[in-house]
Amino acid sequence: MPPKYRNVTFETLPIQKDNPTAYGFLKAYRGNVVENARNGIGLFFYSIPNNSNKFGTGTGKTTSAVAILHAYLLERVKEDSTGGQKIDQNPALFYKASELQTLYNAQFRGTPDMQEKASLRYYKIKKLLMSAEMVVLDDVGIRQKITDAFENELTEIIDSRDSKVLMTIYTSNLPIDKLAETLGERIASRIEGMTEQVAFVGKDHRRGGVLK
């Protein structure tokens, strides 16, 4: 988890005023978070840009994703410690999509030793991304068109999660119908099929705040 979001909880989620609909939906989701996750009900958080916020950043998408992830972890630890389903591997993982692509690319850059290290790390992360009970894939589709090789990787990860009915939260500064331009049609349609879409509006709260 990036340090900036480490202390985010649902109780202090700041989105209610700007995004009452999203807040209400997430509150209901969180009320039954373990069951919703086990049913594989994924979430797609996206921004609707406007004139005062052209890229739709800083509207609380990542914060909301982390709040759901933390709520889930809390419930799972309770379950585990009260005789319910055991936690046998890292149950949740947060990954920025661009960092995953950078890590993937690192396997093909630098000295053989560097490539081998990157490869080991990438396959460790990939395995977790394919099997963790909950995954947040942050900021998907923001770079230019992804490479065919990385598109295959992402498709494999998403398909694995889909077939195991594992829940994924995606955040994006683009609505789903624009995602195909960067992620390709295959991935965009899979994400659409696996998630409930939640729109975020409002000004960019990254600006002028203490947290940058």
Ligand SMILES: Nc1ncnc2c1ncn2[C@@H]1O[C@H](COP(=O)(O)OP(=O)(O)O)[C@@H](O)[C@H]1O
């Ligand atoms: N509606 C809001 N009201 C107040 N602060 C907000 C709101 N939405 C986001 N923030 C704050 O703005 C910062 C950026 O939020 P973040 O979740 O990273 O935005 P996004 O992922 O949509 O770009 C965080 O510090 C967050 O707490």
Ligand SMILES: [Mg+2]
């Ligand atoms: Mg974000």
